[in-house]
Amino acid sequence: MDGWHAQVLTHERRGPDVAVFTCRTGVPLPFHAGQHVTIECPYRPWQSRAYAMANAPRPDRVLEFHVRAAGVAGVSAALVRRLKPGDMLRLSEPRGTLALDSFSRRDAVFVAGGTGLAPAKALIEELARFNRTRWIHLFRGERRLSDFYDRPSLDRMERQHPWLTVLRATSDEPGEDGEQATVADLIARHGPWPDHDFYVFGSSGMVSETLIRLDDLGVTPDRIRHGTYDITPAAR
Known part of the structure; x- marks a missing residue:
């Protein structure tokens, strides 16, 4: 898939099947809060899965992701159990229309x-x-x-x-x-x-x-x- 390259900065296991990690893209990734990207990692080449960004856009280009692995195989399992700082990821173009209602005062x-x-x-x-x-x-x-x-x-x-x-x-x-x-x-x-x-x-x-x-x-x-x-x- 075409897209953005990002280097993993931090990776924390938050339980047997959950990880929170951050990465930084080489060039800005234009997105808004509520969108998601598909991620391809070196441990499951040519496979990808969609994950929502856990932060709004930041000047430092850092993105946070939360991943839960349902089993021992697949992209999610690799991101939870094998990913480490320094690894390179490939991210797709951001997708999704979910966003804050900027006109609401409720x-x-x-x-x-x-x-x-x-x-x-x-x-x-x-x-x-x-x-x-x-x-x-x-x-x-x-x-x-x-x-x-x-x-x-x-x-x-x-x-x-x-x-x-x-x-x-x-x-x-x-x-x-x-x-x-x-x-x-x-x-x-x-x-x-x-x-x-x-x-x-x-x-x-x-x-x-x-x-x-x-x-x-x-x-x-x-x-x-x-x-x-x-x-x-x-x-x-």
Whole structure:
């Protein structure tokens, strides 16, 4: 595939099947928060897979990616288990139309399951550059407390931005509040949401469940944007 070359700067394993890594392109990659690229790595030549950028565009050309491996083979497995600083990647042209509604003044709710956190972080980072009046809730859903792989970064964002609140739900064990709930349950518990923009990212099952719950809560489709970004059904 034609595209941009990028060198891996950092690579961190955040669990047995999750990695967060950064890379820098040689020339600027023109994209907006919410878009994705396909990645080809040297360990799976001629194969590629789509991943969302986890940051808004930066002057230093650094890109952050969150990857979950579903098995022992494939591009995701190579990016999680074999990738290392110094490796070269090939990135495709950015794709996707999902973006912030720059004309909206409504408060916003971001819902992220699994590695669906990546586009949510990118959009919040972009919003932070100009937000002065909008209150933001980020709901994170995972199966277990140990699955919240990017917690220090989110806690830091919450400290930096007084308008941001992060809430977490675990579907397979009691969460921080001692209760077991899906992220859709947590959203309903903290509602109603009469005038909020919603951005929903995660596995197809998690997204579908959340959209159904939002419909039950009276959130109209014109206030919802969503995308499927996690390759496993784990994040509900």
